Each structure stands twice: as C-alpha cells, then as structure tokens.
Amino acid sequence: MPDTPLKVAIVGLGWWATAIANGAQRSEELEIVSCYTRNEEKRAAFAKEYGCEPAESYEAILADGSIEGVLITTPNTAHAGQIEAAMAAGKHVWVEKPITNTLAEAPGVFKAWRKAGRTLAVGHCYRRAAGHRMMKRMIDDGTLGRPLWAEAAFTNPAGQNFTTDRWRYFKSECPGGPLMQMGIHHCDTLQYLLGKPMRVTGLHKRLATPAEIDDVSMTLYEHESGAVSNVTTCFTSPNMFTMKLHGTEAALHLEMVRENLTFAERTNEETTLLIEKKGETGWMQVELPAMRDMVQDELEEFARCARSGDAPETGPAEAVHALAMVEGSVRSAEEGRPLEMAALLDGIDL
Amino acid sequence: MPDTPLKVAIVGLGWWATAIANGAQRSEELEIVSCYTRNEEKRAAFAKEYGCEPAESYEAILADGSIEGVLITTPNTAHAGQIEAAMAAGKHVWVEKPITNTLAEAPGVFKAWRKAGRTLAVGHCYRRAAGHRMMKRMIDDGTLGRPLWAEAAFTNPAGQNFTTDRWRYFKSECPGGPLMQMGIHHCDTLQYLLGKPMRVTGLHKRLATPAEIDDVSMTLYEHESGAVSNVTTCFTSPNMFTMKLHGTEAALHLEMVRENLTFAERTNEETTLLIEKKGETGWMQVELPAMRDMVQDELEEFARCARSGDAPETGPAEAVHALAMVEGSVRSAEEGRPLEMAALLDGIDL
Known part of the structure; x- marks a missing residue:
C-alpha cells in the first residue's frame, strides 16, 4: 500500500x-x-x-x-x-x-x-471479477485441459429508448455500439484467457433501436493459441452477462448479474461459475474466493x-488490442471479410 | 392414426x-x-x-x-x-x-x-423437442417480442478418441465434422425459429482430435427476419446442448442433457427452459407441457x-436448407468470406 x-x-x-x-x-x-x-x-x-x-x-x-x-x-x-x-x-x-x-x-x-x-x-x-480470475486459474492449473472455444454475451435493453441527447445514440460517438460499450469487456477477458486475437470476423445489425448505431453484433475471434471465441452483444434485449469456456477436460459457464453495476461490490456475490468435467453429467457450482470488487x-x-x-x-497495449477487437469487427462487417489483427494494429507503436 | x-x-x-x-x-x-x-x-x-x-x-x-x-x-x-x-x-x-x-x-x-x-x-x-416447441410458441404469442438473436452450442468429447475405423474420422465422409453431425440440428431449429437463413459466415478449426476433420466450428447466420444467430460445435469438449434466444421483450435459455439420446423419451424431462423478461432480474423456469418424445x-x-x-x-426443402447452412459454413471458412444462401442453393429445384 x-x-x-x-x-x-x-x-x-x-x-x-x-x-x-x-x-x-x-x-x-x-x-x-x-x-x-x-x-x-x-x-x-x-x-x-x-x-x-x-x-x-x-x-x-x-x-x-x-x-x-x-x-x-x-x-x-x-x-x-x-x-x-x-x-x-x-x-x-x-x-x-x-x-x-x-x-x-x-x-x-x-x-x-x-x-x-x-x-x-x-x-x-471485468477480467478482475472473481469468476474470470477463477477461470484463468483453471486454465493455468490444467483443470480445463486445452482451451478450445469460448462463447460470450453481454446485453441490455437500454438502446430501446436511446434519444438524441445521449452520445451512445450516434455512430460517430459510439462506433461499434453495444460491442464497444459492453462487449469490449469480453474482448479483453478473452485475450486474457485465450491469448491475443489474430483474426476477427464481425456482423453488425440495427434491428430494434431508434438510434443510428447498430444494436446487435456477433463477432468471431481466432486467438494465437488456436482457440476460437465468439462475442454477442445487444442493446435492445434483456440484461445478460455470460461467458462459456470449453477445454478438452472441462467446460465452464460463468453468469453475472449486472443490473446494478454501480454497486460493483455486489458483482462477486452475484456471480455464478459452473463446471462440467469430461465424463460427468451436469454442472457443479465452483466456489469463488472472497475478493475485492473488480472496480476497487x-x-x-x-x-x-x-x-x-x-x-x-x-495498460495501453492491452487496451488497444481490445479496441482493435471492436473496431476490427465493425470494419470486417463493412468489408464482408475477416480481418487480420496485425493489419489493424499497423502503425501503432505497441 | x-x-x-x-x-x-x-x-x-x-x-x-x-x-x-x-x-x-x-x-x-x-x-x-x-x-x-x-x-x-x-x-x-x-x-x-x-x-x-x-x-x-x-x-x-x-x-x-x-x-x-x-x-x-x-x-x-x-x-x-x-x-x-x-x-x-x-x-x-x-x-x-x-x-x-x-x-x-x-x-x-x-x-x-x-x-x-x-x-x-x-x-x-430437435425442433420437435418440448423446449424448442415452447420457444416457437413464445415467439408466436408475442412473449419474446421481436426475435433479435440466438446463440446455440452443441458439443461432445467423442472426437478425442476418433479412430480410422469410424467414418466420422474422415473429411470426405463427414464434411463439416461436428457442425454436420450435431450442429445441423441447431441449424434446422434456427430456421424454424428465425426464418430462412440468407447469409452464412463460418470458422472451422482442427484443435484436439486425432481425426482429419475439423473439431471446432463457429458460424454466424443472418436470417430473412433480420435476426442473427451463431452456432458453436465441438467434438472434443464435454457434452453440452444450449440454445439462447433473445427478443425485445424477453430472453430464453434452453439447455438439454443429451448424454443418453438413445433414450429419447428422456429428452423432455432432461430439458430446462428459462425465461427472463425485460425489466425483471433473474431467470424463471418455464413449465413445459407433456409431449411425446421428439423421435417418436x-x-x-x-x-x-x-x-x-x-x-x-x-421435408427435402427444409433439409437442404439445413445442409446448406453446414456446407455454406465450411465453404465460407475455406474462402474467407460470407456466402449467400441463394448462391449455395442455386441449381437445386426447391
């Protein structure tokens, strides 16, 4: 201290x-x-x-x-x-x-x-939340086996009521919409769990928001470890925060209640982490250690x-990678092809 | 009868x-x-x-x-x-x-x-399983609001032990690997819930199987309704069958235990369907009606x-669409670009 x-x-x-x-x-x-x-x-x-x-x-x-x-x-x-x-x-x-x-x-x-x-x-x-820290520990100690794939979603319905007095309404001020505002947390956690992303393929749609941003996104990531992941975000469907991670030996399923994130001290107690080991049937609860909240x-x-x-x-390098996972998804959707992370980061002195 | x-x-x-x-x-x-x-x-x-x-x-x-x-x-x-x-x-x-x-x-x-x-x-x-029938009913009666996105996964670890005496070992006999053998069920259910797919973007990797097939796939679908979906399949991670579906008014989460599918009469009782309505916090269990099993x-x-x-x-038309969702994913991954479903179906007299 x-x-x-x-x-x-x-x-x-x-x-x-x-x-x-x-x-x-x-x-x-x-x-x-x-x-x-x-x-x-x-x-x-x-x-x-x-x-x-x-x-x-x-x-x-x-x-x-x-x-x-x-x-x-x-x-x-x-x-x-x-x-x-x-x-x-x-x-x-x-x-x-x-x-x-x-x-x-x-x-x-x-x-x-x-x-x-x-x-x-x-x-x-978010990578500091007790559940994600435990997922990382279970990769490092071999419980998960080789990490193969992850599936993450982060949604809330706020975009159903976006008005022009909010900066999140505008594409120029919030490029990537829900992926930039919420999904970028999963992007960072995925690079933390599965290594740096190498390639990104994105899909963005405006379906149910009055705003000019796209309100639904789905993105595929290929990580340097070989593992693959997908991130779904939505600004116009009910609150949900989930992260699934499967390896050769076990599957993990994390769910966090995030209605009241301004009370970040509650995020640990409102987290559920489940494990299913190969050869066993059904999910078992993983006990999470007492931790400081992720914001503190x-x-x-x-x-x-x-x-x-x-x-x-x-720091800036990790943050720029997470940003590239968002901007790369948007650009990939516009161009209709997967994009290489290295090309997106070209010219940035990491 | x-x-x-x-x-x-x-x-x-x-x-x-x-x-x-x-x-x-x-x-x-x-x-x-x-x-x-x-x-x-x-x-x-x-x-x-x-x-x-x-x-x-x-x-x-x-x-x-x-x-x-x-x-x-x-x-x-x-x-x-x-x-x-x-x-x-x-x-x-x-x-x-x-x-x-x-x-x-x-x-x-x-x-x-x-x-x-x-x-x-x-x-x-699978679209006949009690949980999926109930999801469709909740779209049709407005409970879900406008369907926006779905996230589906279907995995099992069998591919960790594939040997050359099994046809699923070979790319020529099992193109698409776990997406063809398991994920195609989600493909069909997604066209049932969200309408015909219009475009497909696939990612396939061989990570942990000794077989020549790819053992992990992730695919993005754009449906004619505007909704988007993704299907993750894996032949080398623990058993899992999930389907999430979010609309403007509610979110649904279906999970089925499928270790013993040869006992299909158990699929209904081993199904959990949860709902979270907009403005409420936490998942509520949906009671499923008694139904014949999906195979019978x-x-x-x-x-x-x-x-x-x-x-x-x-019939053949629905089945060919589901097959095109698989083959289109494989071809999209090979070509590194999204593919139009209409082009994939060209020359088939539907």
Missing part, C-alpha cells in the same frame, strides 16, 4: 463515474480530491456527495500540482485528447475503456504516454503503479 | 438406429418388419432385439412389396443413393439428417422424389404423411 493515498481528480461525472467514485471510496489507496464536468450544478452535487472540490475546468485540474492523477470517465470521443493533455501535464491517468474512440487516435496517445513516462491504466475491470481492485492497482512505476495489467 | 401400422424396414444399424427403433417401438403407427446392415451377425442380433426379419440385402427390402417405407440411418455418404433407389422402388423414405452428404447430391434426390410422388421426411427431430413424434408424422400424402414438417 502507498504511504499516503494517491490524490486524483475525476473528470466526466455520468453514471459510471459514480461506480468509479464508489470504488475509490472503498479504498484507502487513492483519494478523489477534485472533480469536473461542464455542468456546474452537476459537479457541485458530485463534489458534495463525494467530499471533494469541484474544479473550474479540466485545465485547472491539470495545472494543480497537488493532484497526482486523473480518472477519466468522459464519453469515448474525449478520451484521446484528455489523456494527451494529462500526460503533458505530468499526471498519471486511469481512463475508462475504450482507451480511445478509434484506432486512429491511438498513436498520439502512445506518443504522449511514452514521452511523459507516467502510468496509463485502462478500465477493463483496478483503482488500487492504478494507485500502486503510479507510485512504483510498475506496468498495470491493462 | 393410420388404420394399420406403416410397415417399414430399417437400414444401417449403428447406435442411432437403436434410438430410431426404440422410438418406433413406442408407437403404434409404424412397425419395423425388416432390417439390413452389411454385417450378418449384427443384423441378426438387431432383428432378434426388435422382433423383425433380417434382410439379405437393401435390394431385397426394396423388392419386397409388403414393405411400405424405409428408415435410413446409414452413414451420410450412403443417403443419396439409398433414397433414390427407394423412391424408384416406390417406397416412402424417412432418412436421418443430413438429407445427403453434399449439396451436389441434392438435385438427384429431388428428381427421384418428385418422380416417385412418395413421402420423403428427414430426421431433424417425427416417426409418427412420417407414417401419417405416407398414408395421407401430406408434406412432413422437415
């Missing part, structure tokens, strides 16, 4: 900022000292709720020498510029996924990060890395 | 013939009077077990005027020739899926069938159609 909590400011105060701020409050390793969003009333309310100072502007945060890092929970299109500005000001950055809105923005972020030599951690918290866990790792200079588990 | 049971012979006496013969024995609508396989000992044992006469040859069955129909449960490569010969002999035919081994064989079968004017029913029994059901329909001249639910 650091000697004193890492002093951070949070910028972008939507519903996910609440989840992040709650996670920070559960920790003694970082302290939110400042917050900013354009709306003055909103930032005053947030400052009051979380016992921090409302800042006049993002620039004021960056100019404040007492602030060591920023937590960025703004809309995706703002990430690249805000990371670059924070790095230039010598701040450590934790940014909610995706690292940037598009792969085209990644080189600028990498350049700013390398020049600054500060910590850049990206909010791919990622924020504390960020604070420790900022102090130690260690690399966070999901 | 027909006045007297339809007199049928069964040809090809492997493990699936046992399931079919058991299904026939549970019914009063058809009677197995004769059986044939090349191995004399095997057919004598089968004849004794099921109280029928062993035939000297398939030709002898076709020449026997007292036999009204044949049940074909031979390896896939034999189907086309045996259907054509049976049709030429004026017999009704029930053939286990796939209707033929390849789409190239389909035109010959269609020609023989049209010329003979006899019943040709194909064994796509399909055989009785065959017997009735043979007598009445009615079209069976899965």
Whole structure:
C-alpha cells in the first residue's frame, strides 16, 4: 500500500463515474480530491456527495500540482485528447475503456504516454471479477485441459429508448455500439484467457433501436493459441452477462448479474461459475474466493503503479488490442471479410 | 392414426438406429418388419432385439412389396443413393439428417422424389423437442417480442478418441465434422425459429482430435427476419446442448442433457427452459407441457404423411436448407468470406 493515498481528480461525472467514485471510496489507496464536468450544478452535487472540490475546468485540474492523477470517465470521443493533455501535464491517468474512440487516435496517445513516462491504466475491470480470475486459474492449473472455444454475451435493453441527447445514440460517438460499450469487456477477458486475437470476423445489425448505431453484433475471434471465441452483444434485449469456456477436460459457464453495476461490490456475490468435467453429467457450482470488487481492485492497482512505476495489467497495449477487437469487427462487417489483427494494429507503436 | 401400422424396414444399424427403433417401438403407427446392415451377425442380433426379419440385402427390402417405407440411418455418404433407389422402388423414405452428404447430391434426390410422388421426411427431430416447441410458441404469442438473436452450442468429447475405423474420422465422409453431425440440428431449429437463413459466415478449426476433420466450428447466420444467430460445435469438449434466444421483450435459455439420446423419451424431462423478461432480474423456469418424445413424434408424422400424402414438417426443402447452412459454413471458412444462401442453393429445384 502507498504511504499516503494517491490524490486524483475525476473528470466526466455520468453514471459510471459514480461506480468509479464508489470504488475509490472503498479504498484507502487513492483519494478523489477534485472533480469536473461542464455542468456546474452537476459537479457541485458530485463534489458534495463525494467530499471533494469541484474544479473550474479540466485545465485547472491539470495545472494543480497537488493532484497526482486523473480518472477519466468522459464519453469515448474525449478520451484521446484528455489523456494527451494529462500526460503533458505530468499526471498519471486511469481512463475508462475504450482507451480511445478509434484506432486512429491511438498513436498520439502512445506518443504522449511514452514521452511523459507516467502510468496509463485502462478500465477493463471485468477480467478482475472473481469468476474470470477463477477461470484463468483453471486454465493455468490444467483443470480445463486445452482451451478450445469460448462463447460470450453481454446485453441490455437500454438502446430501446436511446434519444438524441445521449452520445451512445450516434455512430460517430459510439462506433461499434453495444460491442464497444459492453462487449469490449469480453474482448479483453478473452485475450486474457485465450491469448491475443489474430483474426476477427464481425456482423453488425440495427434491428430494434431508434438510434443510428447498430444494436446487435456477433463477432468471431481466432486467438494465437488456436482457440476460437465468439462475442454477442445487444442493446435492445434483456440484461445478460455470460461467458462459456470449453477445454478438452472441462467446460465452464460463468453468469453475472449486472443490473446494478454501480454497486460493483455486489458483482462477486452475484456471480455464478459452473463446471462440467469430461465424463460427468451436469454442472457443479465452483466456489469463488472472497475478493475485492473488480472496480476497487483496478483503482488500487492504478494507485500502486503510479507510485512504483510498475506496468498495470491493462495498460495501453492491452487496451488497444481490445479496441482493435471492436473496431476490427465493425470494419470486417463493412468489408464482408475477416480481418487480420496485425493489419489493424499497423502503425501503432505497441 | 393410420388404420394399420406403416410397415417399414430399417437400414444401417449403428447406435442411432437403436434410438430410431426404440422410438418406433413406442408407437403404434409404424412397425419395423425388416432390417439390413452389411454385417450378418449384427443384423441378426438387431432383428432378434426388435422382433423383425433380417434382410439379405437393401435390394431385397426394396423388392419386397409388403414393405411400405424405409428408415435410413446409414452413414451420410450412403443417403443419396439409398433414397433414390427407394423412391424408384416406390417406397416412402424417412432418412436421418443430413438429407445427403453434399449439396451436389441434392438435385438427384429431388428428381427421384418428385418422380416417385412418395413421402420423403428427414430426421431433424430437435425442433420437435418440448423446449424448442415452447420457444416457437413464445415467439408466436408475442412473449419474446421481436426475435433479435440466438446463440446455440452443441458439443461432445467423442472426437478425442476418433479412430480410422469410424467414418466420422474422415473429411470426405463427414464434411463439416461436428457442425454436420450435431450442429445441423441447431441449424434446422434456427430456421424454424428465425426464418430462412440468407447469409452464412463460418470458422472451422482442427484443435484436439486425432481425426482429419475439423473439431471446432463457429458460424454466424443472418436470417430473412433480420435476426442473427451463431452456432458453436465441438467434438472434443464435454457434452453440452444450449440454445439462447433473445427478443425485445424477453430472453430464453434452453439447455438439454443429451448424454443418453438413445433414450429419447428422456429428452423432455432432461430439458430446462428459462425465461427472463425485460425489466425483471433473474431467470424463471418455464413449465413445459407433456409431449411425446421428439423421435417418436417425427416417426409418427412420417407414417401419417405416407398414408395421407401430406408434406412432413422437415421435408427435402427444409433439409437442404439445413445442409446448406453446414456446407455454406465450411465453404465460407475455406474462402474467407460470407456466402449467400441463394448462391449455395442455386441449381437445386426447391
């Protein structure tokens, strides 16, 4: 644990900022000292709720020498510029996924990060959930045998009511729709479980949302390990979060209830992990170890890395791969062919 | 019910013939009077077990005027020739899926069938399972809302031990591997639930089988209704049969235990169908009506159609679509691009 909590400011105060701020409050390793969003009333309310100072502007945060890092929970299109500005000001950055809105923005972020030599951690918290950590352990200890395939889905019905005052309504602000907003978590977890993806084939459809984004996606991934995976996302069907993983010796089925993710401390207790071993019939419950919640866990790792200079588990390289799994799916669907991950990442100095 | 049971012979006496013969024995609508396989000992044992006469040859069955129909449960490569010969002999035919081994064989079968004017029913029994019938009902009565996407998987570990004395070992005899042998059932059920498929994108890998077939497949389908689906099959991971279906108003999750499919009468009681409605949290069990098992059901329909001249639910047209969903997936993977179903079916007189 650091000697004193890492002093951070949070910028972008939507519903996910609440989840992040709650996670920070559960920790003694970082302290939110400042917050900013354009709306003055909103930032005053947030400052009051979380016992921090409302800042006049993002620039004021960056100019404040007492602030060591920023937590960025703004809309995706703002990430690249805000990371670059924070790095230039010598701040450590934790940014909610995706690292940037598009792969085209990644080189600028990498350049700013390398020049600054500060910590850049990206909010791919789901791989830290107790169930996914246990799945990884069961790969590593041989319980699963050779991993062969995974099937993941992440859905919610919010897109049935999207209106033009929400940035998720627009293709330019939310390319990839539900795959970018929800499925990217599965993308990151799949690279964690099955190794880097090599090839991507995507299918995107607009079926039931009034928004201009596609609301259903299905994507096939081929991983460097040989294993294959598919990710289904939907913005217009009931809440569901599942991850199936089959190996030669066992099958695993994870399901998480995620209606109340702003209460991330509940994700562990609302997780079910089942196993079926080869030669046995029926699913058995896997007992999960007591763990910190995934949000608190990622924020504390960020604070420790900022102090130690260690690399966070999901730094820019992992985050850009996850982003390429999303953008590659969208481009693959547009072009009607599988795309190579290496080609998508060409020109990004990983 | 027909006045007297339809007199049928069964040809090809492997493990699936046992399931079919058991299904026939549970019914009063058809009677197995004769059986044939090349191995004399095997057919004598089968004849004794099921109280029928062993035939000297398939030709002898076709020449026997007292036999009204044949049940074909031979390896896939034999189907086309045996259907054509049976049709030429004026017999009704029930053939286990796939209707033929390849789409190239389909035109010959269609020609023989049209010329003979006899019943040709194909064994796509799974859509008849209580759970799938209930899913269809919940689409039709609006419970599901607009169907958006489905995710289906069908796996078993048999391919870990495939040897060269089994026809499923060889690509030429079992093109599509687990998608042809197991996943084709999901293909048929998906066209039943979501309408005809329009486009197919496949991915096939050989990961953990000693056989020459690919043992893992993932396929994306776009249906004429707009809905999308994916089918995952694996011959080298533990037994699993699942079907998820999400619509705008509800999500359904079906799981069947299929270790003992030769006891098809158990499939209904070993089925779990869960529903989650929009706005509610957590899955609720759906009560399934008491039904005949899916094998008995399909055989009785065959017997009735043979007598009445009615079209069976899965006749040659439905079966060729299901086959095209398999062969299209394989060809799509080879060509590295999505394929149009219409192009795959070109030249087949549906």
